[in-house]
Amino acid sequence: MKDKKWIVLGLVVFFGLLLFPLAWNMLVKAAPAPEVVLTKKAKAAKQCVMPKEYMTSEHMQLLDLWRHSVVRNAKREYVNPEGKKFDMSLSNTCLDCHSNKEQFCDRCHNYASVRPYCWDCHIDNPKGEE
Amino acid sequence: MNKYYMSSLLAVFALAAVAYFGSMGLPWLFGILLPYAAVVVFVLGFARKVMGWARSPVPFRITTTSGQQQSLPWIQQARIDNPSSTVGVIVRMALEVLTFRSLFRNTRMKLHDGGKFSYNLEIFLWVGALAFHYAFLTTLVRHTRFFFEPTPLCIQFLENADSFFRFEIIYDFIQFGLPGIYVSGLVLFAAAVYLFLRRLFVSNVRYISLASDYFPLFLIIGIAFTGILMRYFTKVDITAIKELTMGLITLKALTFQVPEGISALFYIHLFFVSVLLVYFPFSKLMHMGGVFLSPTRNMTGNTRQVRHTNPWNPPVKVHTYEAYEDEYREKMIEAGLPVEKMPEPKVEKPTEEEKKE
Incomplete structure (x- = not known):
């Protein structure tokens, strides 16, 4: 059939688009999965506000609820399941230990193509720690 | 209740259960092997x-002529709806593929009081499909x-x-x-649910809906639902997931371990996608490729200008009258039938005996 070449061409274009990521990754070596760096202070604290598994996947939810609680209800005290009390504050609590935004926050966020708007208002490392 | 959608719904729930329990014991099967197999099946099946x-014959031009065809110069032609040029066909196909014009033409008959009868534009299928x-x-x-x-x-x-x-x-x-x-x-998610509800509640659409209509809908609803759950509700470790997907795409996954900490919900999502990919080439979802080959849309409506011969016609053995007469001329003359070409009278060569004389 004289249209066969067009059909084959269409198939080739479609599969080309579909398998483009595969070809691209063969040409360009992708960076490996990021390792987050804990500061000495974070290591010393042993545990974050919540367990590590919870924090890796749900920290944004926790931060959102914190913000709501502080801004809307003026409640600044957070008690975790172990009964430990925390000040609900990104700058004073989170960034107190995790003062290394580039090596901690940004690594995963960049890897997963997430652009959180925390830093629209907050400055990172407000205390200027190592 | 209807056996078609119940069986499809149960099938999707069963698939979810398979992925949920299977991924606990065999994460490499659901995270690596099945996705690879699914892509291979999809590509080969699609091709x-x-x-x-492409091999099927198109014996006739069966273009839908939805407007005035090309005619005398003072009669305006519907250049897109009855195209006589390739440009017209390309525009027509682009409108069909990108804006689903056929669905836009959907009408619904209505019988009013007093026996009045009308056709109304019914655009909700079109809106749902576009969305x-x-x-x-x-x-x-x-x-x-x-x-x-x-x-x-x-x-x-x-x-x-x-995320605007x-x-x-x-x-x-x-x-x-x-x-x-x-x-x-x-x-x-909303559009897929709408398309399902439409099949469920519009009685004449329900009448023509089969399990093969419900199953892909449920599967896609399932994919969207698990995706929404993962993003907004029961959060997953996105870095671990990207580690897995990067391993898959760089073809390293066959030698590496599935990262830990990926929740079962992700495996359900991935398994649904794998099943969709495998199901795709063998189902009505092939309209993705098929729409480009719609014979009523992708041909010029120029049957009065150009002779369309089916390229697959087998060569027909013909026996022309000339050949027929050549074969039977003597017999025809003997029987007294008229022939177009009289045989040349033979100049009889003298035989050996006559020569001697």
């Missing part, structure tokens, strides 16, 4: 189906962030555009919408 169509397909495309394209490192700028732009509408629902105990809301995901 096989389309090449089968569904474009949301699906957007969702698919922005998922490529899992297959590139770093994520290309164009994908980041798409993500930003997709920021809305959050926050109470002290419920939070929704901090990883920015992707409109495409929600529209995809």
Whole structure:
């Protein structure tokens, strides 16, 4: 059939688009999965506000609820399941230990193509720690 | 209750259960082997189906002539709806593929009081289909962030555009919408649910709906639902997931371990996608490739100008009258039948005996 070449061409274009990521990754070596760096202070604290598994996947939810609680209800005290009390504050609590935004926050966020708007208002490392 | 949608719904639930329990023991099967197998089946199946169509004969031009065909110069032609040129066909096909014009033409008959009869424009299928397909495309394209490192700028732009509408629902105990809301995901889910409800509640559509209509809908609803759950409700470890997907796309996954900490919900999502990919080439979903080969749309309506011969016609053995007469001329003359060409009178050569004389 004289249209066969067009059909084959269409198939080739479609599969080309579909398998483009595969070809691209063969040409360009992708960076490996990021390792987050804990500061000495974070290591010393042993545990974050919540367990590590919870924090890796749900920290944004926790931060959102914190913000709501502080801004809307003026409640600044957070008690975790172990009964430990925390000040609900990104700058004073989170960034107190995790003062290394580039090596901690940004690594995963960049890897997963997430652009959180925390830093629209907050400055990172407000205390200027190592 | 209807056996078609109940069986499809149960099948999707069964698949979810398979992935949920299977991924606990065999994460490499659901995370690595099945996705690879699914892509291979999809590509080969898709190519096989389309090449089968390419081989099929098109014996006639069966273009739908939805307007005035090319005629005398003072009669205006519907250049797109009854195209006589390739440009017209390309425009027609582009409108069909990109805007689903055939669905837009959907009408519904109505019988009014007093026996009056009317055809009304029925655009909700068209709206639902447009929303569904474009949301699906957007969702698919922005998922490529899992297959590139770093994520290309164009994908980041798409993500930003997709999460343009920021809305959050926050109470002290419920939070929704901090990883920015992707409109495409929600529209995809809503449109797929609408298309299902349409099949369920419009009686004449339900009458023609089979399990093969419900199953892909449920599967896609399942994919969208698990995706929404993962993003907004029971969060997953996205870095571990990207580690897995990058391993898959760089073909390293066969030698490496599935990263830990990926929740079962992700495996359900991935398994649904794998099943969809495998199911795709053998189902009505092949309209994705088939729409380009619609014989009523992709040909010029020029049957009065150009003779269309079916290229697959087998060579017919012909026996022309000339050949027939050549074969039977003597017998025809003997029988006294008229012939077009009289045989030349033979000049009889003298035989040996006559020569001697």
